[in-house]
Amino acid sequence: MSLKSHPKLELHLHLEGAAPPAFIRGLSQERKVDISGIFDERGHYTYRDFWHFLKVYEAATSVLQSPMDYHRLTLAVLEECAASGVIYAETFLSPDFCGGRDLVAWRDYLAAIEDAAAQAEAELGITLRAIVTPIRHFGPDKAKEAARCAAETAGRFVTGFGIAGDEKVCEPEDFLWAFDCAREAGLGITAHAGEWRGPEHIRATLKALNPTRIGHGVRAIEDLALVDELAERGTVLEVCPGSNIALGLYPDWRSHPIGQLYDRGVKVTVSTDDPPFFHTTMAREWDRLHDAFEWDDGVFATLNRTALEAAFCDADTRQALA
Ligand code: ADE
Ligand code: ZN
Numbered sequence: 001m002s003l004k005s006h007p008k009l010e011l012h013l014h015l016e017g018a019a020p021p022a023f024i025r026g027l028s029q030e031r032k033v034d035i036s037g038i039f040d041e042r043g044h045y046t047y048r049d050f051w052h053f054l055k056v057y058e059a060a061t062s063v064l065q066s067p068m069d070y071h072r073l074t075l076a077v078l079e080e081c082a083a084s085g086v087i088y089a090e091t092f093l094s095p096d097f098c099g100g101r102d103l104v105a106w107r108d109y110l111a112a113i114e115d116a117a118a119q120a121e122a123e124l125g126i127t128l129r130a131i132v133t134p135i136r137h138f139g140p141d142k143a144k145e146a147a148r149c150a151a152e153t154a155g156r157f158v159t160g161f162g163i164a165g166d167e168k169v170c171e172p173e174d175f176l177w178a179f180d181c182a183r184e185a186g187l188g189i190t191a192h193a194g195e196w197r198g199p200e201h202i203r204a205t206l207k208a209l210n211p212t213r214i215g216h217g218v219r220a221i222e223d224l225a226l227v228d229e230l231a232e233r234g235t236v237l238e239v240c241p242g243s244n245i246a247l248g249l250y251p252d253w254r255s256h257p258i259g260q261l262y263d264r265g266v267k268v269t270v271s272t273d274d275p276p277f278f279h280t281t282m283a284r285e286w287d288r289l290h291d292a293f294e295w296d297d298g299v300f301a302t303l304n305r306t307a308l309e310a311a312f313c314d315a316d317t318r319q320a321l322a
Contacts, residue, residue, distance in 0.1 A: 017274025188312030
């Protein structure tokens with residue numbers, strides 16, 4: 001069964017993490033940067049575990065050195081998304097990688113990405129919005145600078161603020177200033193939690209940062225009282241099952257908690273996270289979920305409805321997608 005042609009919405013996609021390896025390898029040759037160690041003999045990205053994955057991710061990102069590189073990257077990524085039936089995506093963008101948190105440079109990178117997104121929308125019928133996302137293990141001070149970039153550019157394209165990177169580094173309160181700054185600028189709030197730390201970190205993140213969405217959040221399943229609380233609050237989980245399985249969090253699709261979370265009334269959505277790193281696509285995620293949980297068109301329609309309601313886009317964009 002292939003659900004490839006069904007329209008899909010994706011809320012959790014790291015732009016650099018979605019870079020096709022051939023694209024990054026080509027750019028590394030143009031830039032004369034030797035990152036050959038991040039590819040295996042078949043040309044795929046290779047890493048040992050999540051923490052090594054973060055290093056490989058940063059090495060791949062090191063060859064993206066100009067707004068034009070990000071223009072090309074955005075087009076390449078959106079082509080892949082559209083081929084999987086994605087009609088709306090939100091992507092994480094980090095001022096850390098796009099201009100080193102310098103506001104003038106950030107604006108240039110953003111303009112290039114937005115221009116590519118407009119081209120993809122016209123040619124492929126896919127709409128893109130951006131979530132500014134500092135990297136947690138770069139620390140709270142850099143997150144503040146990223147938040148300033150986010151606040152200065154909040155609008156129709158930059159619609160959200162989040163945090164990614166090594167979940168074991170720092171506590172949610174360390175990022176309070178950055179999140180308050182983003183919230184005051186009108187940005188939607190999400191945060192990665194409950195991927196590499198357990199339920200207590202999800203609770204602490206909800207308490208300190210009050211996000212409407214959680215990136216991953218799947219380890220809530222280890223505390224059913226928290227699962228009930230998430231369902232009651234209507235917190236939306238950006239679940240990335242293929243990512244969790246590739247990174248060894250769960251052994252296989254049938255063991256993944258998304259089925260239980262859905263059955264217990266939690267608002268779940270499905271995304272790919274960093275698709276080529278995890279050998280996945282949105283079409284594959286849907287196909288595997290169909291196989292593992294016998295999810296039918298009704299469940300997939302619910303996932304899409306949840307994603308549309310939780311999307312950080314403006315009302316006009318939401319209306320156009322409905
Ligand atoms: N950055 C890219 N992918 C990530 C993930 N799965 N968790 C945290 N940070 C990330
Ligand atoms: Zn992520």
